[in-house]
Each structure stands twice: as structure tokens, then as C-alpha cells.
Amino acid sequence: MKALRLVTAAAVTSSLALLSLTAAGPAAGAEEPVPWDRSLRELAADDRLRVGTAVDMNALAEDVPYRSIAGSEFSSVTPENVMKWDALEPRRGERDYAAADRLVRFAEQRGQKVRGHVLVWHSQLPSWLTQGDFTKEELRSILRRHVTETVRHFKGRVWHWDVVNEAFNEDGTLRESIWLRELGPGYIADAFRWAHQADPRAKLFYNDYNIEWAGPKSDAVLDLVRTLRAEGVPVHGVGFQGHWGIQYGLPGGVAENFKRFDDLGVQTAVTEADVRMIMPADEEKLATQAEGYRRMLDACLRARHCVSFTVWGFTDKYSWVPGTFEGEGAANILDEDYQAKPAYRTLQSTLADSSRATLR
Ligand code: XIL
DSSP states (O other): OGGGOOOOHHHHHHSHHHHHHHHHOTTHHHHOOOOTTSOHHHHHHTTTOEEEEEEOHHHHHHOHHHHHHHHHSOSEEEESSTTSHHHHOSBTTBOOOHHHHHHHHHHHHTTOEEEEEEEEOSSSOOHHHHSSOOOHHHHHHHHHHHHHHHHHHTTTTOSEEEEEEOOBOTTSSBOOOHHHHHHOTTHHHHHHHHHHHHOTTSEEEEEESSOSSSSHHHHHHHHHHHHHHHTTOOOOEEEEOOEEEGGGOOOSOHHHHHHHHHHHTOEEEEEEEEEEEESSOOHHHHHHHHHHHHHHHHHHHHSTTEEEEEESOSBGGGOSHHHHSTTEEOOSSBOTTSOBOHHHHHHHHHHHHOOHHHHO
């Protein structure tokens, strides 16, 4: 297991193991049964689980502790933005893989897997596409080409693809998007088939939020996946984004819900975990947040085929939350100074205490 920690001496100085020690105080190590010197990555390896993070490429380039922790604490990475369509093809026909390739190389040098995110989504599309005047036939071939070329470019180097993202409304109906409107519901099966053709070994995921618990939306996803698989469509996994807010109360029944998907025989993954709160943060909110993270990780550990647990960024310093949800923040497991929050310690101890065999 030790071999998994590919950290240099310099990296260790800023790595979390040490930061945690500082945060907990020198005496805390004796009281707490938590092995502070072990990264999430190493602890998860014991459970045959990849623990991942979304990566902000600007931070990775400019911020030394960010880069060091991204490389040492996790065994999988997801590009936060650079594999989205608007990033890959800002002008029609000019595809730019530079930033995405940089992340793939970063990951390969550190023995990390890459979760490809995302092929078909209604958001972060280039304006030449959304504002273009295309026939249905043209749009279908544009989408086909995007899926095929993207997957082919990364062939053999991307472990999972989020093939279709956020296709459902909260009530379980299909979301009105350019794809549904122009191509009809068959775009979903098409996208999976095209992706599979381009890289038959990549695991192909449907990914969405608010499907961590049972309800109309997760019922619809379950139904979709069951139907697609019965039709022989290559869908291999379901990603639970896990964007939670403690002000809504923490959801229950998460492990039971994961099991419904597990029973279909597909892989599952927590793909974008973050647990936000109305600012300012306080001790009680941070404890609730930690429990939120714990619930998601626990559900994953209990599911036979849950293969990865990814946080949507690891530090409050670069979180998407304050810019998206007004007045909310502090959603990540480390604070803005890379100090471990209760959520980080809870993930550590949950991994350390778990043996997947006995949890099930
Ligand atoms: C977010 C990124 O974190 C932001 O930087 C970007 O401005 C918007 O998208 N669901 C997803 C992710 O699938 O791609 C989103 O990421 C968050 C919600």
C-alpha cells in the first residue's frame, strides 16, 4: 500500500498528513485512533476504492500546495471544466485538448485514474453550437462527431466517461434541452453506443444530482438504466454527483438507494461530492457537513460495485459554490488554507474503520 503514496519529500511538507497533524495539535494523535499519516488514497486502496477529486487546472498550474495535495491525496481525478465541450471546441472545428491532456499526464505520472467529464450535457456548450442554425440531422452528426472524437482522443487513458449528464428533471421527466428537443430521447442511447465504439474498454456512466436518495428522479434514472441495458446499450455505471446543502437537511436512505443500482449489476460512483452551507460556517454546521460526506462514502462502501468516491474539489479556496449559490460556501473537506475540516477527518476514519466485506 505504501507504494501508492507517490510523494516527494517536498510534497510531504505540504501534504495533508502533516497539515492534519498541525490542525489536530501534536497531542491529538495519541487520543484519536485515526492514522493521520495515511492519505485518503491509501486508506481507500485497502477497500479497493478510488478516491478522487475534481481538478481546477489554473490552481494546478499556479498553486504549489494545491498541486501537491491533488497528486498525493487522491487516486483519481476529474477535470472540473477542461473536458467540457466549450473548452474542447471553443470555435467550430478547432479542437483544443491541451489543458485536458495536461491533466491526463499529471494523473498518469501519479498512478491516478481519470474520470472523463463530460460528453453530453445541456450546459457549458460552445455558443457556435447553441446559437447556430442547424437542422436536426446536422445536430445529430455534430453530437456524434463530438462524442466519437473526444473519446477516441483519450482512448485507453480515460477510465470512466460521464457520457450523459443531468438528463432528468426533479419529477423524473426528461429535461428540456437542445438534445431532447432536436434529437428526441434516443440521443441518450446513441451517445452511449458512439462512446463505446470509440473506446470499448472505457466504463460509461450516466451522471446526475439529487439521485442519491429514492424519489421520482432516481426512480427515472433506475428505469432508464434498466431499459437501456435490456436493449443492449453499453451503460456500465451510474454517477451520483452528491452536491448537497445542509440547510435542506441531510437525506436518508442513501445506502439503500445505491443498493437498488448495485442490484442492476451496474457500477456506481460518487462523482462530485460537496456539502455546502449558508455562510458563515460554524462548528455545528461543519459537523453536519462531515456527516453528509460520511453518508455518501458509507453508501458507496456498502455497495458491491461502487468503484470511486470523488469530491468536487478538495479546498474551499477554489470551490464553485460561492459563485453559484449566493450566500453559501465552505463546501469542501479542507478550508481555504488547506487545513483539514471535520469532513476530511471523517472520511479518513470512515475509510480506516471500514472493511467493505463486513459492511455489506
Ligand atoms: C461546475 C464547475 O465546478 C464550475 O467551475 C463551472 O463554472 C460550472 O460547472 N454538475 C456538474 C459539473 O456536472 O460539471 C458542474 O461543475 C457542477 C454541477
